[in-house]
Amino acid sequence: MALKLTILGCGSALPAKKRNPSAQILETPDGLFLIDCGEGTQLRLRQEHVKIQSISHILISHMHGDHYLGLVGLLSTMNLLGRKKEIHIMGPEPLQEMVESHSRFSSSMFQFPVQYSVTDSKKSEVIYDSVKLEISTLPLKHRIPTTGFYFREKPKPRRLIKAILEQYDVPIKERVDITLGADFIKDDGSVISNKTLTKDPSLSLSYAYCSDTGYMPALAKRIEGCSLLYHESTFMEAEKARAKKTMHSTAAQAASIAKEAGVKHLLLGHYSARYTELDALYQEALAVFPQTILGIQGLVIDIDKICS
Amino acid sequence: MALKLTILGCGSALPAKKRNPSAQILETPDGLFLIDCGEGTQLRLRQEHVKIQSISHILISHMHGDHYLGLVGLLSTMNLLGRKKEIHIMGPEPLQEMVESHSRFSSSMFQFPVQYSVTDSKKSEVIYDSVKLEISTLPLKHRIPTTGFYFREKPKPRRLIKAILEQYDVPIKERVDITLGADFIKDDGSVISNKTLTKDPSLSLSYAYCSDTGYMPALAKRIEGCSLLYHESTFMEAEKARAKKTMHSTAAQAASIAKEAGVKHLLLGHYSARYTELDALYQEALAVFPQTILGIQGLVIDIDKICS
Numbered sequence: 001m002a003l004k005l006t007i008l009g010c011g012s013a014l015p016a017k018k019r020n021p022s023a024q025i026l027e028t029p030d031g032l033f034l035i036d037c038g039e040g041t042q043l044r045l046r047q048e049h050v051k052i053q054s055i056s057h058i059l060i061s062h063m064h065g066d067h068y069l070g071l072v073g074l075l076s077t078m079n080l081l082g083r084k085k086e087i088h089i090m091g092p093e094p095l096q097e098m099v100e101s102h103s104r105f106s107s108s109m110f111q112f113p114v115q116y117s118v119t120d121s122k123k124s125e126v127i128y129d130s131v132k133l134e135i136s137t138l139p140l141k142h143r144i145p146t147t148g149f150y151f152r153e154k155p156k157p158r159r160l161i162k163a164i165l166e167q168y169d170v171p172i173k174e175r176v177d178i179t180l181g182a183d184f185i186k187d188d189g190s191v192i193s194n195k196t197l198t199k200d201p202s203l204s205l206s207y208a209y210c211s212d213t214g215y216m217p218a219l220a221k222r223i224e225g226c227s228l229l230y231h232e233s234t235f236m237e238a239e240k241a242r243a244k245k246t247m248h249s250t251a252a253q254a255a256s257i258a259k260e261a262g263v264k265h266l267l268l269g270h271y272s273a274r275y276t277e278l279d280a281l282y283q284e285a286l287a288v289f290p291q292t293i294l295g296i297q298g299l300v301i302d303i304d305k306i307c308s
Numbered sequence: 309m310a311l312k313l314t315i316l317g318c319g320s321a322l323p324a325k326k327r328n329p330s331a332q333i334l335e336t337p338d339g340l341f342l343i344d345c346g347e348g349t350q351l352r353l354r355q356e357h358v359k360i361q362s363i364s365h366i367l368i369s370h371m372h373g374d375h376y377l378g379l380v381g382l383l384s385t386m387n388l389l390g391r392k393k394e395i396h397i398m399g400p401e402p403l404q405e406m407v408e409s410h411s412r413f414s415s416s417m418f419q420f421p422v423q424y425s426v427t428d429s430k431k432s433e434v435i436y437d438s439v440k441l442e443i444s445t446l447p448l449k450h451r452i453p454t455t456g457f458y459f460r461e462k463p464k465p466r467r468l469i470k471a472i473l474e475q476y477d478v479p480i481k482e483r484v485d486i487t488l489g490a491d492f493i494k495d496d497g498s499v500i501s502n503k504t505l506t507k508d509p510s511l512s513l514s515y516a517y518c519s520d521t522g523y524m525p526a527l528a529k530r531i532e533g534c535s536l537l538y539h540e541s542t543f544m545e546a547e548k549a550r551a552k553k554t555m556h557s558t559a560a561q562a563a564s565i566a567k568e569a570g571v572k573h574l575l576l577g578h579y580s581a582r583y584t585e586l587d588a589l590y591q592e593a594l595a596v597f598p599q600t601i602l603g604i605q606g607l608v609i610d611i612d613k614i615c616s
Binding site: 013014015039040043065070074080092094098101102104105144251 | 321322348351354377381384385389401402403412414415416451
């Protein structure tokens with residue numbers, strides 16, 4: 001399974017029609033990661049038929065309400081539905097206090113373990129590392145400590161060419177090594193090169209989630225060549241001063257980061273409620289970076305497909 | 309204006325389709341009172357076209373998430389929309405800590421004053437008292453400290469009979485006293501009785517909100533003759549043992565409180581997510597108390613109309 005993203009909400013602080021606050025589900029080879037969890041996320045998960053007990057990690061970018069106010073409700077529902085499996089919550093330090101104070105207020109303890117990893121908005125750190133996937137934080141520029149998240153698939157095994165393997169009678173037990181790059185040495189000592197036996201691996205995909213942030217040119221270098229960049233675009237250029245003051249970005253600024261970083265695709269979101277129609281905002285980004293996708297609620301993006 | 313109730317949510321802890329968690333708006337002669345504020349309430353207010361800045365008081369029954377998790381989001385939205393007018397929050401003690409810790413996490417202070425009144429779940433107290441309206445708490449029986457809320461309109465002025473006033477040439481300045489029960493004394497000393505000049509006042513209406521609570525027969529006496537009783541009915545009788553254990557009520561129990569109290573109408577709500585259809589639950593209550601209304605999301609009840 002490759003990376004598949006579902007937009008649960010693409011609004012900003014003020015709720016707008018059909019724009020719930022920030023929340024996304026990323027399906028990865030290691031399971032489901034929920035990124036941000038604004039108010040109403042549990043309902044949105046339900047509407048998108050996401051199995052909430054399959055979520056293993058919840059990543060929170062920062063402590064503004066539109067990015068985390070749905071967390072306690074979601075955890076409570078997981079609990080009521082009988083969850084026993086651990087959940088990992090990664091984000092700013094106050095998250096643990098916030099969740100635990102709610103348990104105290106309501107005199108109810110979760111029946112599953114909750115692990116917390118505190119993110120540091122001052123530096124980029126690897127916060128998740130497995131055979132198939134690495135996640136690191138991306139320090140962002142906002143009014144309070146904020147990090148983005150950079151998901152990168154690890155290099156994948158080379159793909160075996162069945163017909164050639166059969167031709168050279170390659171035993172099953174040798175095959176894993178061959179996917180990792182080994183040549184095949186026949187009983188007579190002759191060598192069949194790995195290149196003959198395999199095709200290049202599938203592309204390792206990556207996804208960068210950058211919200212909320214002011215315009216931050218230095219970000220481009222950190223996410224160079226990324227398959228899909230989600231970059232907040234709260235405002236249009238006409239509101240550039242306001243974007244700067246509130247430490248948000250315009251659609252053109254998001255597109256310019258995408259262009260500078262040479263990403264494959266840019267995904268917009270976190271729109272101000274003032275934009276009831278998004279076409280002009282979309283056009284503003286497209287003019288700078290043509291491979292732009294207008295994020296809307298319910299959109300599902302198969303990152304493998306759009307990059308192949 | 310009499311009392312008018314809008315059901316914003318009628319679900320319980322687990323969200324169900326078209327059943328948001330607890331929240332109601334009561335329109336009173338003194339303005340808008342929000343009763344409970346589960347996750348997503350601000351969106352429901354928007355859908356029902358309620359002017360959120362007109363809400364003057366928010367009453368929270370208890371600290372279970374499905375009754376208060378929408379509060380911080382709603383206050384944040386009021387703030388973003390420029391509210392300057394004070395708001396009163398009435399409920400259990402931890403509410404203030406909860407709201408203020410969110411302000412601390414997000415480094416954002418509300419630009420309007422927030423007044424807190426702490427409710428005491430051990431005794432009934434008057435928490436609001438004006439010329440036209442009184443609100444007192446109703447101690448309930450739940451797993452954590454919980455109070456219901458009893459809204460009672462004060463006795464209304466007697467209604468002047470215009471034609472009779474004109475017939476006796478009653479000066480304008482005398483009329484307020486007459487609405488309060490005074491007779492009219494003519495210049496020649498003769499007395500026109502109040503009864504001749506006025507009709508009985510309109511009915512003073514009352515609304516009792518009782519959620520969440522286990523079966524509590526003693527409640528009936530406190531709300532005797534109430535115009536409309538909202539009593540939670542999380543379960544049906546088949547789940548009576550579960551209702552007892554979790555300190556909730558069955559539909560039949562809610563109806564039996566209504567019958568015992570001699571209320572005019574009973575309103576059901578706070579349904580368990582296990583009931584996808586509510587007809588059987590409704591029938592269970594109707595069999596005990598015929599003047600039962602099945603609460604559903606979006607229902608608006610003009611308490612004056614149903615009682616006249």
